Amino acid sequence: MEQYPFPGERACSALAGQAFPPACRAKRSYLPFALALLVPCAWGQYAGSEACRGCHEAQFAAHAKTGHAKALSRSDRKPGEWAFGAGVQAITFVSQADEDSYIEHGLSYYKATKSMALTPGHRSPEGERYRTFDPGAAIFRCFQCHATGPLKLAAGSRIEPSELGVQCESCHGPGAEHATSQRPIKNPKRLSAAELNDACGQCHRKPAAAGADTDWSNPWNARHQPLYLSQSACFRNSKGALSCLTCHAAHTELSRDSASYNRRCAGCHVKPKHRAAVAEQSCVGCHMPSVVPLAIDGRPALRFANHWIGIYSGNSLKPASSTSRRPTSPRP
Known part of the structure; x- marks a missing residue:
């Protein structure tokens, strides 16, 4: 069995989100199968x-x-055993309920409001239970x-x-041979933009597959950046x-400096023609407006930049139009 550098590319059918073979769906049948998929192999x-x-x-x-490096930690606070998320925006808690299941707790912590509130997608504080060996492998994928x-x-x-968090080998792939013999390792910078976004x-x-149906009016979908960027x-x-690396540095924290993004935009849009005065507004503020999918007591609890770059009107989650001038290729 091979192990691949990017999570969804692993040969493990459980971890790729595919179903276990029918013969393995009884726990006593597919436990050895799952164990074989989860343990490290000799290669990679x-x-x-x-x-x-x-x-x-x-x-x-x-x-x-x-935030990537702190994406997962062992929780030292109630209600959970595991803390998912770096706390930049929120933390969701997960615990093992018993040998057969895990529970995603119904209350998450939101930094913006400094409060606990319903976990996204939950209808009650009781939480959602996931079978450990569910054919969809939801908890494994988390x-x-x-x-x-x-x-x-x-x-x-x-x-x-x-290893906790999204660390070096999440993007560069298994590195034992590289560390001991200096054999080449995967470098995402050598991928094409489409491959990197994938x-x-x-x-x-x-990005959505051809013919895939996406609800662009659902503000929760704005958190799927590659999907929106592809549009x-x-x-x-x-x-x-x-690609993602055009604007985001791979090894540093997400920049909050609008001037740095303005410079990236200027790499293609050297002399943009605006139909209205823009004053000191940033490119991102107008062309990648913030989306707030969750508010608590009237205060924004989560905020995402809409990566469907375009010209927006009102509160629409889809641009009214795109720039008519075809930009040049981004500068390195």
């Missing part, structure tokens, strides 16, 4: 991010401060995107990640050059 061993530190100290130190390396099963069918989309949601005229007209 993971080394852990500490093995990268000696040669890549600057990248290691910068990445350690990011851990898979918030951790690095193979997942393991400990006593009592307890899920144990190899890679990020393994957890942030891939943009900027993306389509960039001739394969516009």
Whole structure:
């Protein structure tokens, strides 16, 4: 069995979100099958991010401060055993209920309001229960995107990640051979824009497949950045050059500096023609407006930038139009 650098590419049918074979659906039948999928194999061993530190100290130190690196932790507070999310916007709690199930708790912590409120998608504070060995492998996929390396099963069918958070090998792939023999390792910068957006989309949601039906009026969908970016005229007209890394640095925390994004936009739109005065407004503020899918007591609890770049009117979640001028390819 091969292990792949990007979560959704793993050969493990459970971790890829596909169904277990029918013969494996009884727990006693598919437990050995699941165990075989979860344990590391001889090829493509993971080394852990500490093995990268000696040669890549600057990248290691910068990445350690990011939300990706803190995407999963063991919780030291109620109600959960695991804390999903870095706390930049929110933290959702998960616990093992028993040998056969995990529970995603119905109350999450929201930083903007400094309060506990219903977890997104939940209807009551009681939480949602997930079977550990459900054919859809939902709970495995949660851990898979918030951790690095193979997942393991400990006593009592307890899920144990190899390394907490989204670390080096989540994007670069298994690095043991690279660390010991300097053999080449995966470098996402060498991927095409479409391949890179697909890679990020393994957890942030891939661009929609041809004919796929997406509810663009649902504000919750705005958090799926690669999906929305793929709809943009900027993306389509960039001739394969516009990717997540065009605007976001791979090893540092998400920038909140609007001037840095203005410079990225100016790399293509050198002399934009505006139909109205824009004063000191940022490019992102107008062309990637914030979407608030959740408010608590009238206060925004979550906020996402709409990555469907365009010209917006009112509170629409879809642009009214796109820029008519075909931009040049982004500068490196």
